[in-house]
Amino acid sequence: MLRGLEIRDMLIIDRLELAFQPGLNVLTGETGAGKSILLDSLGFVLGWRGRAELVRAGAAQGEVTAWFDLPAVHPARAVLEDAAFEPDDELILRRVNTTDGRKTAFVNDRRVSGELLRALSETLIELHGQHDDRGLLNPRGHRALLDAFAGLAPDIDATRQAWARLREARKAAEDAEARIAAVRAEEDYLRHAVAELDALAPEVGEEAALDSQRRLMQGAEKIRADIAKAADALGLQGAEAMLTDASRWLGGAADRTEGRLDEPLAAIERAMLELDTAQRGVEACLSALSFNPSDLEDCEERLFAIRALARKHDVLPDDLVKFADALRAKLDVLDSGVSDLSVLAGAVHTAEQTYDGLADALSAARKSAALQLDAAMASELAPLKMERAVFQTDVTAADPGPDGRDMVAFTVATNPGAPAGPLNKIASGGELSRFLLALKVCLSQAGAGGMTMIFDEIDRGVGGATAAAVGRRLADLAEGGQVLVVTHSPQVAALGSHHWRVEKRQEADATLSTVTPLVDADRIDEIARMLSGDTITDAARAAAKELMQG
Numbered sequence: 001m002l003r004g005l006e007i008r009d010m011l012i013i014d015r016l017e018l019a020f021q022p023g024l025n026v027l028t029g030e031t032g033a034g035k036s037i038l039l040d041s042l043g044f045v046l047g048w049r050g051r052a053e054l055v056r057a058g059a060a061q062g063e064v065t066a067w068f069d070l071p072a073v074h075p076a077r078a079v080l081e082d083a084a085f086e087p088d089d090e091l092i093l094r095r096v097n098t099t100d101g102r103k104t105a106f107v108n109d110r111r112v113s114g115e116l117l118r119a120l121s122e123t124l125i126e127l128h129g130q131h132d133d134r135g136l137l138n139p140r141g142h143r144a145l146l147d148a149f150a151g152l153a154p155d156i157d158a159t160r161q162a163w164a165r166l167r168e169a170r171k172a173a174e175d176a177e178a179r180i181a182a183v184r185a186e187e188d189y190l191r192h193a194v195a196e197l198d199a200l201a202p203e204v205g206e207e208a209a210l211d212s213q214r215r216l217m218q219g220a221e222k223i224r225a226d227i228a229k230a231a232d233a234l235g236l237q238g239a240e241a242m243l244t245d246a247s248r249w250l251g252g253a254a255d256r257t258e259g260r261l262d263e264p265l266a267a268i269e270r271a272m273l274e275l276d277t278a279q280r281g282v283e284a285c286l287s288a289l290s291f292n293p294s295d296l297e298d299c300e301e302r303l304f305a306i307r308a309l310a311r312k313h314d315v316l317p318d319d320l321v322k323f324a325d326a327l328r329a330k331l332d333v334l335d336s337g338v339s340d341l342s343v344l345a346g347a348v349h350t351a352e353q354t355y356d357g358l359a360d361a362l363s364a365a366r367k368s369a370a371l372q373l374d375a376a377m378a379s380e381l382a383p384l385k386m387e388r389a390v391f392q393t394d395v396t397a398a399d400p401g402p403d404g405r406d407m408v409a410f411t412v413a414t415n416p417g418a419p420a421g422p423l424n425k426i427a428s429g430g431e432l433s434r435f436l437l438a439l440k441v442c443l444s445q446a447g448a449g450g451m452t453m454i455f456d457e458i459d460r461g462v463g464g465a466t467a468a469a470v471g472r473r474l475a476d477l478a479e480g481g482q483v484l485v486v487t488h489s490p491q492v493a494a495l496g497s498h499h500w501r502v503e504k505r506q507e508a509d510a511t512l513s514t515v516t517p518l519v520d521a522d523r524i525d526e527i528a529r530m531l532s533g534d535t536i537t538d539a540a541r542a543a544a545k546e547l548m549q550g
Helices: 035-045 076-082 114-124 139-150 153-185 187-200 206-218 220-233 240-257 262-288 293-312 317-381 431-443 464-478 520-532 538-549
Strands: 002-008 013-019 025-027 061-069 088-100 104-107 110-111 125-129 390-401 404-413 453-454 481-486 499-506 510-518
Touching: 002 035, 013 035, 013 431, 013 510, 025 035, 025 404, 025 464, 025 520, 035 061, 035 293, 035 453, 035 481, 076 114, 088 114, 088 220, 104 114, 104 510, 110 114, 114 139, 139 317, 139 390, 139 404, 139 431, 153 187, 153 317, 187 293, 187 317, 206 220, 206 317, 220 240, 220 262, 240 481, 293 317, 293 453, 317 390, 317 404, 317 431, 390 431, 431 464, 510 520
Parallel strands: 025 481, 025 499, 125 453, 453 481
Antiparallel strands: 002 013, 002 061, 061 088, 088 104, 104 110, 390 404, 499 510
16 A cells, blocks of 8 residues: 655655545546646655656756555565565655656665566555556456456466466477487488498597507507517626626635625525516516517508597597497487487477367466456446446457467447447547446455555546546545546545645745645535635535545
8 A cells, every 4th residue: 555655856846745645546637737737746755657857847856765564465565575575564665757857766765676666566555547557457457357357366377387388398398309300301411420430340449559558559669679688688697697707706606705605695595586577578578579560550541540530520529439329318208209309299288288178278267257247347337427338358269378379358339339449549538447446446356455445537528417426436446445536526525544745836926736634624615626726615524524424
């Protein structure tokens, strides 16, 4: 509920603060007094698109603040939570407009975007007037209004979930078909490449090993000759023979040297052991360097084959194994694709059946609710002096979507036998006002209300008993809630629970708009002015009292 509105330096308002109340709040005043400025200012702080230049002449900036009470289950709380706010029982919106057109918005003193203000406004305020395009007169919103009237939110949630599952199933099937089609287009290449890779069967690290082996074999002849000479120098014709002779000669003399040869003999024994190790290593190397000339050819042939295949597929030699696995995976998609497509097609069929069942049930519920809404509208139109008018809710087939496959449009015929047509094209100004009011009453009775409702001169073009009927409907609509009405009708103003008069005053060279709360005699005088004009007579006051007493 809107509890207050503070306006500073906006258009012809210098400073104004209003405290609104539950029930029917009425704003009256002469044409041009500034009533529309109040709505412009409220729309500004709610982020609505409106006038470009709002700052009062001579002021550096304009500012509007609005504060609301938020019950525990108010939908604005969800919007705030999505924006990382911790909702409180009070919501304060503030927006500043500078003379250069810059706009800055705040929610509970935290800077926010205009988009967040607009998202909050959708849960806080409903504005209705003869040129309303935010709800009742917008055909795109008629289905949502009918759904709210019928209380179909759970059914719609189920249908949306089924639609989401159907879309996911269809996308999975389409993606699988696309993958299979892409593989099928290169099937010949894949099978040839995999066969070629399987025939060669390269291994990770093999190219480096072959390259090392090839270089070793290429230099083996020269290396082997030097190593063979070293082997001879170490063998029985070289170092081994000399060490053996030295050991034998020293051993024969050791007994006569009083132990002086023990250490040299031990060193020679150790040297012979190391010499044996060296000999075995050299012999092993000679054995490794002994190869058949065809071995080099075989090594080079495989090395060059691996390198050529790597160049062909533009990968590193060590990545050929991984590349082959990737190609096999593509072929697996093709080979197993038929069975996968069958499973996915079954999932699509199941999802379609589920969605169709829910959409059919939703269509039936909407058609039933349409009849109920038409009957409720007929009951509401009669007291508004439109008993001959016909309101009809048309439910027709539409393309399937998350909210089902129905199109809903409100049509009216203002006289029996006259052709029906769109609500905003058939009805005149006064008739349109009453259609809108009756429709809003029906929707609110079905629990589709809950926000602060603002009616901007919705009683224009009607008077007398019809205006009184409009006032009673507005008063009924305000019970248990809050309705703000900008009106020129004394019959409507007389039924208000709270009354403000909007008027202009001249100060020096400036024209300013003020708003004054009215009670008792002041309120009688204002309603009398609305009845009789500038000159308020006793008869007008008496008529005003009679209107207020009902």
